Amino acid sequence: MAKNKAAKKSLKSGRLKTPETMFLDDLSKQQSFKYRLAQGFGVLFAVSLMLQAWAFANVFSDMALHQSFSLSFLLLGLFALLLRALANYSRERICTSASRDIRYGLRGKLVSILTQLGPARLRIEEDAALSTRVYEQVDALDDFFSRYKPQVFMVGLIPCVILSFVVPISWIAFFIFILTAPLVILFMILVGHKAAEANRRQFGVLGMLSNQFMDLSQGLSELKRLNQTHAARKRLSHSSEEYQRTTMGVLYLAFLSTATLELFASLAIALIALYLGLGLLEILPWQTGSSPVTLAQGIFLLLLAPEFYLPLRQLGNDYHAKQKAEAAATDLLEILNAASPEAATAQSNALSNTPEKENAVNKEAFLSLRDLSWLESGRHRLAPISADIFTGERVWLSGESGVGKSSLLHLLLGFEEAYQGQFFINGEPFSELDLPKWRSKLAWLPQTPEWVSGSIRRNLLLGIETPSEAELEAALIKSQCDVFIKTLPNGLDTSLTELGSGLSGGQMQRLSIARALLSHANVWLLDEPCSGLDTETADAVLETLNQVSKGKTLLIVSHDTHPITWADKHWALTKEGLHE
């Protein structure tokens, strides 16, 4: 058994550890104290198991032979049973708490990473999908940490303890156990390995099936209009049946691993029962006339037989927990990795950021970029650029998609630290700037306006001191929001929800402008505020922007299709650099 385990272990480490397994291992190490405590209770569990079997064996043997039993043995047995229940209870409590600590800690970490990533988080996924990762996927780790992980220890412990008690009693029973156990494990590995692979494939198919269901459901209005709902229903039904057919093919195989375990567990019990029965009758072919064990010993062995295989069976049941956790780990690692390489480059950046070019800084300029670039995994997200913006200047930044226009804005917002080169605000290096203070001067108008669910008023006043009604009114008039807000049934208290507000894209952008005005920010960063609008609306919004942003320092990213005619400067960004 031990040898086999060692062999299994070497086999395991021989295979390359996937990042998922390493990630899960690291997480469980955080709670190593709790897991060790749980192992302690596991040992207590094993001890009480042996005690219980021994006490009951004596009770039973007396009962069969003498029609009577000793109360002390019975009480001992019942006490051991209680102890076993208590040990199990404590083990469960500790393991679930360990799992909770791991998961909730991880969740907090993920949220703070996403916060730090800022706009860059959308490179991983959209927000709704990210929330699935942060909540559902983290919870998918639960079974692994609360059940599978501690069970692995029990699988090693209990059979070893049982074997060590069996050796002095009966060599034959010992051999039955020790011969079946490796066979069970071997079969489990052989069948389980194949089944796991098939399972994974099947998991993928199930995902596709869910996807199909989602797709058809999302397009249901379209299908209704096309009068094709029946055809779609037939398709759903057909693919479900097809899935059922192929899955069952896989399951016949997958359950073989369960069946193997059951077979060996059952056969071992039967074999031991038969051997002991015949032995006790003294008619074993090789040992006629004498019994290899006493009745009490025989019953002791019989009681232990099912317990020998029980931990393995439980592990088999929890095996899917491991697969589920590994699948979730893949998604979570993507978020964690999105943060870590930047930390690494930030360090190298700190080294390379020697102020050799500081002399080139234009002290007059409000913002000056010096050889600012952004390398990510060897690829330029932003080619090195040098330029200045003076206070009150309005700059139009254009360029093809992917040249780093948005990246530049994200740098200015202070969300990315992995840049190379330097940039200065009023002659002060950005890295030495008081970030909250700098950010408080900014207004941010992205492609899709940023709204929390709540009333329009709440959104306008998001994070600023409540202004006077007159001031609010003035901002609304300037941004030309007053007209459509008056037509709303609840005016400013109309609620905006994620389900959409009924406001058009142009109206939403105007509200963003009103918010920017109210915030008294004097540096405006705009990322394609008109990309989702039709030409007519876009022109109107841009004209409003022109009116309200006079005197502000402004950097607006916009495609050539929506030229910013009123800008003081036009920067064209290309893969090579910046052209004024």
Next chain:
Amino acid sequence: MNKITKLSLKQLLFANFWGFLVPVIVGVAASLAGIGLLGVSGWFISAAGLATAMGVGFAFNYLTPGAIVRFMAILRTAGRYGEQVTAHNHLLDLLKILRLWVWDQRVAKDPANLHEQTRGDLLQRLVNDLDQIILWPLVVFLPWIYALISYMVVSILAYVISPELLLPMVVAAALHILIVPYVCGRFATHEVHVGQVLGVHRRSRFVSLFSALVTLTIRGHWKDYAKRLGQLDERQRKTEIRIQNAVSLGRLLAYCVTISLIASCLYLISHIDSDTGHWVLLEGIQGTWVVGFVLSIFAVNELALPLVQSFVAQGKSQVGLRRLNQLHQEPSVTPLPSDSLKQPLKQISLNNWRGFHASNGMGNTALDLSIKTGETLWIRGGSGSGKSTLLASIAGDCLSSGQAMINGEECNLYGNSDYQNHISYLPQSPYIFQQSIAANLRLGKPNVTHEELWAVLTAVSLADWVESLPDKLGTLLSSQGRNLSGGQRKRLALARLLLRQAPVLLLDEPFDGLDKATIKTVCHALQNEYTPKILVLVSHIDSEIGEDARRIEL
């Protein structure tokens, strides 16, 4: 399962009754074999020991019990295997039935509200709920049946040994099978429900906050908001702790029940012998049988333990079901098929007509409108004037007030599929399915020929693009047509509508994002080979069709 009914757990069992009966029978057989294996083995060994002790070992018939033990071992294995396989087959059946149920409910939903359901991640949650619910028979019902029947069989054994044992057996069974799981289940259902409500709340707050992340950060208020997110998480954690403690405690209680059962049974069938201090079994009770009996109780205990946990799963299934049932639609009263809709559609007149959104009542100002065969109507207006809403209401996709006349007869347009058979409506953002290009087009005309497909693609000037793709018409489009540009998506949807050749064509901004040459091609097609009888166009772009069209300014 009938389309009309609401869902209940009972229906899950009867949805495919015969399919479910097989795993039940096989599973019960396997469970009993498991108990029998242990019980008979215990009896066999002790009887063998006794026989030898009494010197009659040679006369002991060991063949029959030996055969029974082996039979039980094989039955248990085969039974478990059979149960797993058949139960999963049933589970997949359920998945199909439930999916189709959800589908039917959504088809029955009226168009304005359907849209709301489609947004957000509601659908994703539906799919997760389904996956949870189908597990119910497997993880809740089957283990419960096994425990119940095992208790019944062991009770028979108890009765044979001594009728007095029946009472503790019944009490223990009631505790194990009904009371402990019920109490834990009740508690868990409540907590699971709270947890899920919290979860939904937490998630929407997450999405809401992160969608305004940058603004909140630069205003320096992110920390406050993030803290509230953390508070929700903390509450979730507390519910989780309560559920897990209930499960652990329930299991501990189940153990205690077993301990008390063994103690009371042995107490009932024995009395103390004051000479030796040993407890002696009552007259007529066989020690060997008692050994078998107690071992069977151990085996039943193993079956009763998982029940506590399975009732938490029950709570999850119930909460999932409740959520699914919110989708439930009473079958809407289908409007009497009016005769006017059987005729070819010749004229649409709208009086005092106003289309508006269900959520906030915004829409166009009421107007009168009439259009008949051969006419083209161009609706124009500034942003926010409600031109798209008006078009959607004419398409019957959006709520409306006022009177509509079709061929001179009054008719309800909203969600009226008889009427909608006459029209083809291209919304502002049409949906493209994750299927091949050909399959997407075929939705317009199921029995379309290859030539027709290429012809219509040429008409919307997509033919060259499709030709350039490696898989041509068989190219799979990704989720929501993400690998298409906005213009391509629109034109593909338009091609699908053109194949339908409905007499009325309603187009919402069909030319957005198209260059002049393409607009010309599309207009040419609409004026020649694909001319509809009635064309209503909402657009802010000048085009050839617009030139001869009647114009309406909103």
